[in-house]
Each structure stands twice: as C-alpha cells, then as structure tokens.
Amino acid sequence: MAASNDLAHWRGQIFARLLQAVLLLGIVTAIPSALLAAREAIWSIVILDVLAIGWIGLIWHWRAMPYRWRVWQFLIIAYLVGVGLLLKIGPVSQIYMMLMPVLAALLLGMRPALSTLALTSLTIFVLGLHPDVALHVQGVPDSPVLRALIVALNFLFIAAVLTLSCAFLLRHLERSSQALSQLNADLRLTATALARLNDMVMIAEVSDAPTGAAPATRIIFVNDAFERSSGYARAEVLGRSLLFQQGDATDTDELARIAAAMAQAQPARAELLNYNKAGKAYWVEAELVPFTDADGRQTHWVAVEREIDERKKSEADIHRLAFYDVLTGLPNRRLLMDRIAHLLAAAPRDQSISALMFIDLDHFKHINDARGHATGDALLRLAGERLAQLMRKADTVARIGGDEFVVLLAHLADDLDSAARAAAQVAEKIRAAIARDFDIDGQSYHCSASIGVTLLPKAGQQAHDLLREADIAMYRAKAEGRNGIAFFEAAMQAGVERRLTLERALARALDASQLCMHVQPQVDRHGRVTGAELLMRWPQADGTHIAPGVFIPIAEESGLIIKLGHWALREACRAATMLARAGQPVALSVNVSPAQFRQPDFAARVQAALAEHGTPAGALILELTEGLLIDQRDASLARMRELAALGIRFSIDDFGTGYSSLAYLTSMPLYELKIDKRFIDDTPRDARDTAIVQAILAMARHLGLRVVAEGVETQEQADFLLAHDCDGLQGYLYARPMPLADFLGWLAHNQA
Numbered sequence: 001m002a003a004s005n006d007l008a009h010w011r012g013q014i015f016a017r018l019l020q021a022v023l024l025l026g027i028v029t030a031i032p033s034a035l036l037a038a039r040e041a042i043w044s045i046v047i048l049d050v051l052a053i054g055w056i057g058l059i060w061h062w063r064a065m066p067y068r069w070r071v072w073q074f075l076i077i078a079y080l081v082g083v084g085l086l087l088k089i090g091p092v093s094q095i096y097m098m099l100m101p102v103l104a105a106l107l108l109g110m111r112p113a114l115s116t117l118a119l120t121s122l123t124i125f126v127l128g129l130h131p132d133v134a135l136h137v138q139g140v141p142d143s144p145v146l147r148a149l150i151v152a153l154n155f156l157f158i159a160a161v162l163t164l165s166c167a168f169l170l171r172h173l174e175r176s177s178q179a180l181s182q183l184n185a186d187l188r189l190t191a192t193a194l195a196r197l198n199d200m201v202m203i204a205e206v207s208d209a210p211t212g213a214a215p216a217t218r219i220i221f222v223n224d225a226f227e228r229s230s231g232y233a234r235a236e237v238l239g240r241s242l243l244f245q246q247g248d249a250t251d252t253d254e255l256a257r258i259a260a261a262m263a264q265a266q267p268a269r270a271e272l273l274n275y276n277k278a279g280k281a282y283w284v285e286a287e288l289v290p291f292t293d294a295d296g297r298q299t300h301w302v303a304v305e306r307e308i309d310e311r312k313k314s315e316a317d318i319h320r321l322a323f324y325d326v327l328t329g330l331p332n333r334r335l336l337m338d339r340i341a342h343l344l345a346a347a348p349r350d351q352s353i354s355a356l357m358f359i360d361l362d363h364f365k366h367i368n369d370a371r372g373h374a375t376g377d378a379l380l381r382l383a384g385e386r387l388a389q390l391m392r393k394a395d396t397v398a399r400i401g402g403d404e405f406v407v408l409l410a411h412l413a414d415d416l417d418s419a420a421r422a423a424a425q426v427a428e429k430i431r432a433a434i435a436r437d438f439d440i441d442g443q444s445y446h447c448s449a450s451i452g453v454t455l456l457p458k459a460g461q462q463a464h465d466l467l468r469e470a471d472i473a474m475y476r477a478k479a480e481g482r483n484g485i486a487f488f489e490a491a492m493q494a495g496v497e498r499r500l501t502l503e504r505a506l507a508r509a510l511d512a513s514q515l516c517m518h519v520q521p522q523v524d525r526h527g528r529v530t531g532a533e534l535l536m537r538w539p540q541a542d543g544t545h546i547a548p549g550v551f552i553p554i555a556e557e558s559g560l561i562i563k564l565g566h567w568a569l570r571e572a573c574r575a576a577t578m579l580a581r582a583g584q585p586v587a588l589s590v591n592v593s594p595a596q597f598r599q600p601d602f603a604a605r606v607q608a609a610l611a612e613h614g615t616p617a618g619a620l621i622l623e624l625t626e627g628l629l630i631d632q633r634d635a636s637l638a639r640m641r642e643l644a645a646l647g648i649r650f651s652i653d654d655f656g657t658g659y660s661s662l663a664y665l666t667s668m669p670l671y672e673l674k675i676d677k678r679f680i681d682d683t684p685r686d687a688r689d690t691a692i693v694q695a696i697l698a699m700a701r702h703l704g705l706r707v708v709a710e711g712v713e714t715q716e717q718a719d720f721l722l723a724h725d726c727d728g729l730q731g732y733l734y735a736r737p738m739p740l741a742d743f744l745g746w747l748a749h750n751q752a
Contacts, residue, residue, distance in 0.1 A: 011107055012067055018103075019060040019074070027053060052081050071107045075100050075116060082120070086127050094151075097124060098159045105166040113163045120159065125152035200226040200284070200305040204242045206298040215262060217242045217301055229307055231277030242288070242303050245274040249281060258288065265290045265298050271308065283312045325399040327377055328384035336398035336406055340456075340463035343410055347457040350411060353419035357407040357427060358452040358470035359387070361434065362482040364403035367445055378440045379447065386433045390426070406467065419455055420487065427451045427485045435483065448483035450474050455487075503558045506551050509538060510563060517571045518737035519588075521746070522708055522728040529747060530728050531621065531708075533589040534572050535737045536564075556593065565596035566605055573609045575740050576619035584747045589621040589651055594628045598635070603642050610646075617647030621671060625653055637667060644669035651708070655696060665703060672727070673700050677711025680731075684720040697724045 059073050082096035097120040105113030129144050204217035219237050227234060230245065237244070246255060250273045261268035268288045273281050284305040291300040323335035331339070343354055361383065368376030380403065387397045387405055396408040409426060413419040434449040452473025456466050469488040477486035509515055515538050522531040538546040555561040572590040579586050596602065610617055622643070628636055640650060649671035675696055682689045693709075700707045709721050712731030721729060735746060 008067075015067070015071060015074075015107055018107075019056065022074075023053070023056050023060055052077050068108065071103075075104055078103065079116075079120070079123075083123060083127070086124070094124060094155055097155070098162065101159050101163040102166055105163045105170065110167045110171065113167050117156070117159055117163050121152050121156040124155050125149060198225055198306070200229055200303075200307075202226060202237075202242055202303040202305075204301045204303070206290075206300060215298055215301075226305075229276065229282070229305075230274070236277075242301060245276075246272065247275040247281065249273050262288065262290070262301070265292065271312075274305075283308045325384075328381050328399050330384050330388065330405075331396055331398040333398065333400040336396060336400065336408065337463045337467075339396050339408060340466060343408070344457050344461075344463065351414060352411040353413050353416055354456050355409040355412055355419060355423035355426075356454050356456060356466050356470045357409070357423070357430070358467070358474040359405040359407065359430060359434075360450050360474050360478065361403035362448040362450055362478070364447060367447065371443075371445075375440055375443075375445070379438050379445060382438050382440070383434060383447070386436075387430060390429050390433060406470070416455060423453050423455065424485065424487075427453055431483065431485060450477040450482050451485045452477055453485065453487045499554060502546070502551060503554050503560070506538070506554060506558075506560060510560065510567065514539070515564075515567070517568065517575060517740065519575070519740055519743040520730060520737040521586075521735050521743070522589075522730040523734050524728060525722045527734075527750070529586060529750070531587040531589060532743070533623075533730065534568065534575060534591075536568060537737070556595065559595075561593045562596050562599060565591075565593050566609075569606065570609045570612065572620060573613040573615040576615045577613045578740065579744070580616075580619070582744055584744060585619070586747075587619055587621055587649070589623050591623045591653060594625060597624065597628060597639065603639055606643060606648065607646065617643075618649070621649045621651050623651045623653040623674065626655065640669055665699075665705075670705055672706035672708055675707065675709045675726075677731075680709050680711045680717055680721075683717055690720075693721070694724055697721075697726055701725060 055077050056074065059070050059077075062070065078096065078099045082094075082099065085096050086094065100120050101113050101117035104116040201221070201223040202219055203221040204219045207216040207218065219240050219242065222232075222234050222237055226232070226237075230237075243255065243258070254270045254272060258268045258270055267290065269286070271283060271285050274284050275281050285308045286303055286305045288301055288303045290298050291302065293299050323332060323338075324330065325332045340356065347354075361379075364376065364379070367379060380399070384397065384399060384405065387407065391397055391407065391409075394410045396406075396410075398406045398408070400406055407426075407430070409423060412422040431449055431451060434447060437444045437446050439445075452470045452475070454466055454469040454473060458466070473486045473488040477484045480486065515536060517534045518537050519532045519534060521529045522533065524530050536548050536552070538548075538551055540546065552561070555564050568590055569592070572588050576586075576588050579588075599605075606620075606622075609615070610620075644650065650669060651672045651674055652668075652670060653674050654676040655673040673696060675693060679689045679693050679696075683693050684690045697707055706727045708728035708730055709717075709726050710730050712718050712721065712729045712733050714733065717731075718729055718733055738746065
C-alpha cells in the first residue's frame, strides 16, 4: 500500500510538471502555428490549437478534480489534436497519435495504455482509408485498405514497443518501490528500536589499519540510551573512537584483549569502567561485533553496552560478605586461609620464610559484658585499625571471630633465625599497640593481647595446620600470664594432642559411668566427723587414677563440666541417702562449677536429684568459687536464695584465692568458708600465710560462718587451727579420700 501511494504521488508530480511544460510549450508553439494557419486561411488548425491550449489550461487550473479524470482529459486532447492533424496535415502527424498510449502507460498504467494503443492504431487504419489522408507506401499496390493496414501495423508496432517499455518499466519500478518501501519501513523500525533501546548502541566506521593492528574506528551513530547514560550529545561523539570513554581506572588488560580481538575481526565481550561527560565512573558490560563486506574487509563495528553498576555493587557486597569481616572490614577466615594457601603454593619458588600470628585480646569478655556489645564492637574495630596500621601491603590482618585476630607476615627473610627475629619485632609492636588505652565515647579502656607465632612454610603442612600451631602458641602465651608472645614448639603440639585425647576419653568415660566419687571426712577438735567432701576420681584400666587437677580443667574448657557437674550432684544425693540409711547421716559437700550453676534450670535439677533419691536438702552443701559473682551477680544471688529456701547450704571453696570481696559475704546466704590448702601448707611457719588464716578465722567468727581448713597434713597445722577456733579440719592427717563403702567402714571404726 505504501509503495502504491508512493507511485501515485510520483505520477501526480510528473503529470503536474507535464501540464506546466505542455502548457508553456503549447503557448510558445501554438501561437506561431495558429498565425501561420490563419495566414493560409486554415481556420480549422487555428481553432484546434486554441481549443487545445485552452483546454489544457483548464485542466492545469482544476487541480481539485480527480487525478485520473484530469489525465483522461489530457489524453483526449492529445487524441483529438492527433486526429485533426492527420486530417489536415497528413501522415506526418502520426507521431501525435503515439503520444496517447505512451502517456497512458506512464500516467495510468498497463490497461489504459493497451486500450489507448488499440484506439490510436484503429484510428490510423480508419483515417488511412479516408481520401483526404494521403497514405503512400512505396512498392505497395494502389490499394487504400492495404496501405492503411500497413501504416497502422507499423504504427502499432512502434507505439507498442514504446508503450510496453514504459509500462514494464513502471511495473518494475512499482515492485522495486514496494520492496524499497518495505526496506525503508524496516530501517525506520530498526532505527526507532535502536534509538529507544535501554542498552547503549554505538556504530562506528572502520579506517584502514596496518595488518595485525586494531582498526581505527569513527563513531557514526549513537542511540538515545547512550546520550542518557554518558551525558554526551550525539553531535559531541560523532567521529570519535569507540573506546573514547575509558580512563585511568579502566582495566588495561581488558582494553588490550579487546584491541587484539578487533585486530582479528573477532567479536569481543568485556566489563569496562567508563567515564561519563561529568567524569563520573560507571560500569558497563560491552559487546563489540564486527561487520565485513563481501571481500571480508572490516567496514563497521557495533558496540552494545549496558550499565551494570547495580550488579557490580551486588557482586562487591557478596564478595565483601564472603571474604571480609562485617564489623571491622578486615579479611575473614576464608580469605585468610586462601592467602595462606597461595603463600604456601609459591614457597618453593620464593625460598623465603613467612610468619603467622594468632592474637587474642585478654579479658575482652569482661569489657564486653560490663559495658555492652556496642563498646566491645568499638574496641574490636579500633584494635583492627591498629593492627592494620602496623602492616605492610604484602601482609594480611584478619579477624576470624570474637576477639581473635590473625596476622600473616609474608616474605620476612631467607633464613629461620632472621625471620624469627623479624616476627618477634612485629609481635612486640602489636603487643605494645594493643596495650595502649582505647578511647571509646570519652571513656578509657585497657586491653592486652596474647600472641602466638609460627613460621612457615613447613613440609607437608596446610593452612589449617599452621593456624592451629599459632593458636596453640597463643594459648601458651595466655598460660604464661597473658600480654605476652610465644613461638610454637613441637612439644606444644604434643601437649595439645594429649589434651584432645583426654577430652575424648573423658566424654566416653562419662557416658559409660566409669567415673566415681570418693569421700574425705571433715572432723572437729574432738575428732568427730562433722561432714565430708565428695571428690571425683577417674580410674584407669591399669589401676591408676587421672587426677581431678588434670581432667577438671579439660572438662571446663570443652563444656563437659556441665554434664559432669549434674552427674556429681546426683551422686551426692545418692551417697547422702546411703549414709542416712546406714545410720551415719553426714552432710556431704559437692563442688559446683560456675558454668553449671549459671544454667537456667540448675535449681530445678537440684530439686529433681533430691526427689530422685529421697535426699533431704539439708544433707547437701554446695561448694561455689568466689568468681561466681563476678558475672551475673544478681541472677546468682537470686538462685542461691531460691535453693537456700529449700534447705540447701552453701560453702565458698578456696576462699582467699579468687576475687575476694567482703561485700558479697554479707549478701550471700552462706553456711561456711573453706580455707585453701595453699595457705595451710606453710602455717604456722610462714608469717604471711599464718596471718591470712588468722584473719579468715576471725572474720568468719564475727560473721557467724563456719570454717573448714583443707589440706591439713601435720599435727602442728591442726594444733594451730584448733587454737584459733577452726570448726572443721580436712586432710591426710585424718583420712585420705576413699570410696563410699570404705567410708562407711571408716565411720564405723572411728565413731565407735
């Protein structure tokens, strides 16, 4: 439809120009012709010329009339003029008759052309029979019909050739116009789509370049999306290179890869950092595609780019979450292990010694619990900043959890001694930096660090092995008093492995009920049994025992102490019931760890154990440590009062060795104090320990508390304690810890 409209418009334009030309030429030629005809008194020619010019003038003037009507009027004029000239002038005027079919083909199409061709040919034949039309054909018999037929057929042939040529030409033009119109429509649609795409599109021409070099490009088109994203107007970029938006931060390796691909006429895809007109950087995903001609020569490049700032931000966030600590912004365990692994992989080539440091903040939990997590978090951030400031670019500072940091010092030296000295110097700088007070919200906080160091590489070791070694060395630094530095030694690893073996064996022994309780009596000045303490024992298959001083700390660090404590509580209730049934009711003391006591269901477990064995509450004395009230003081006091209301009595074990505070003695529902063995060992020979023991006894007497002295081994110690009114004595002087059955026999023998 669009092509037909275009052809009709084109015919209308031709007809309009033809009318103007005919009218002008008609005036120029008709006036002399009319004058000549008038002089010769050929008035029919004069009238014909005037009528034709006037008629054409009317057709030209009546532009509002339908196109085909105007054309047919014009063709009728041409026909009439031709007929008139044939009649008046003769056969030479046949050329006028040829005008009608040719113009019909040009202005109206094939069918009107064929119709007018037939009409004009028939007219020539008919007029050829007229006696006034002198048709002469040399060599043809004097036959009007034959002469007229020969002339008409020749006219038909020539006119048909011209008419059909014009008609066929116009038909092909029409078809080409249709194809061209469709192509133009497609181009317009494509151009509109390109212009309105959200992706940025650039098209560039290619200039000749040396073989193997990237072709020079000149932008000839950019779409609207490019203008919006880049800030450049279309006119500002035409003629510039496709890669004109790159800058200093753009990856040069990516640009080199794109140039290599363009030199080979290969498509390229890349993520690039572009800069807009204002100089702001933004990420794009670019795809460049070459176009070649029939000879394989590059002619154009098309670049399609889309903004990926949000995707890049998301990728950065994901990378940060995966490889960096959220609180401090330092690398996390995953990234640290990756960097250690890379360092180990490169070690055979580098032949250099590096170091790994495990850093733990001493007593950080006290600050965190006392001042809240916000203060604790601020301290961790500041500590991380101090560590990062001390490091080189090649080093790594990571936070792997809680208050634990790890430092990887790369390429310290080529020999172990020099590397160890360099690591020790850095460790001391770290220790000193952490030891400086931290200013948080106007308050000053003090902290220290225990640092474990191991050197690498070591044959056959992976990243986790080295981290474990540094961790072991750090615990050695803590065990040696904290705020110090310790280097890993093989003996430390052996100790840790023994400890781990014991931990696993303890868990199995607890599940298999292989532990037992021994009883050590407490006596008064007259030797009468006033109570007894239950002590855990871990018998071995060879008849030996693992001392409580060995396995109790392991239980505390591993978390087994809670399960172990609940077992001891049930055993104490069972033992107290057995003693009562044997006619030897004795109050039994049993140790309770702080971790066990702080369990929310501790009071309920005590009541359940008493109910399970039918044990009166007064038969139990729970021994607590002084450190229990350092954390969760109010909750601990409330739990003690709840149990005291049931009849449970409380004793402070190892009094004087922990966080001694006279204030808590008046607030806690206490029954007795137990003097630690270390004070009794040198009493009464050591003046200082003797003074401490005397002070404890005097204070307890004024507070109305009972006192039991542990570790009494000599008569001299016993005499001194009894002379100062100590209520109970416990130690090897009177009896060693023994199984419950033996204790019953001992009671029967000594209380008889």
